[in-house]
Amino acid sequence: MPELPEIMSRAGEMKRALVGKTIADIEVLQPKCLNVTVKAFRRGLIEARLLDVTCRGKWLFVETTQGWLLINLGMGGEILLARRGALPKKRRLIVDFDDGTCLILNFWWFGYAHYAPHDKLGKHAMTAKLGPNALSITARELNEIVKGRRGAIKSLLLDQTRIAGIGNAYIHDILFMARLHPLRKMHTLNEREIEALAKAIEKGLRPSAGKGGAFYEVNLYGKPGRFKARDILIGYKEGKACPACGTRIEKIKTGSTSTFICPTCQPLKLGKRKRKK
């Protein structure tokens, strides 16, 4: 499940590998991943030269001389660089370049490959509403985002219009490092806790971003990320000992998703006074 560390890594790889190339052809095997017709998509991007690749949250922004290619991998999938003669089996969209290489998009369940002309990028609703990147938010900004809201902190962290890039894989360790229960209400958070959360977002995403993403995702060349299972503190480690206190890690339902927590380190009821002195 690609989240900010993976998408940042893919953006860097794509920038290094693709800038300067010109799109020669596009083959769409799954038209429903587009926001326009196959014809309009091809007309928009064929003959475009790639200028830059960046990301905002889980979206890749490929800037070309003819507008933007916007990619979201949804619940999973790969972006691979290959040659026309040696394509991977699974593929839903193929972008051919003028030098015989091609970019293959595969979505596990579904994903998006959208086209926006230069002057329509601001009208692309799914990206226009994105909040600031999770790795560029300061404690002060986080405080502003949290202020006046009443919902659970987990739903805020996953709300891409407030904070872009966190998904349900990295969130377990972020909440654990902030010592916050996922269902804590935002209006009960004090300044110290918000500051801890801002630090935890950084600590939860930056190491993986520096290692090319998580081990369960592959890069443009098919190589898995170097952020390993042992680098994860409590996510997906139900029944194992909490690294901070030894309590058994639990998996709890939080709305329609689950969260792994340490019930000792992340109590839901915030005692006004700490027990034990």
Place this chain on the structure above:
DNA sequence: CGGGCTGTTGACTC
């Protein structure tokens, strides 16, 4: 073999 689970997002309802 089959049922349950999992990730993202928008649309929709209450």
Place this chain on the structure above:
DNA sequence: AGAGTCAACAGCCC
């Protein structure tokens, strides 16, 4: 505002 539900339909696990 926010919580809940659903739909899109692959692949792994038991």
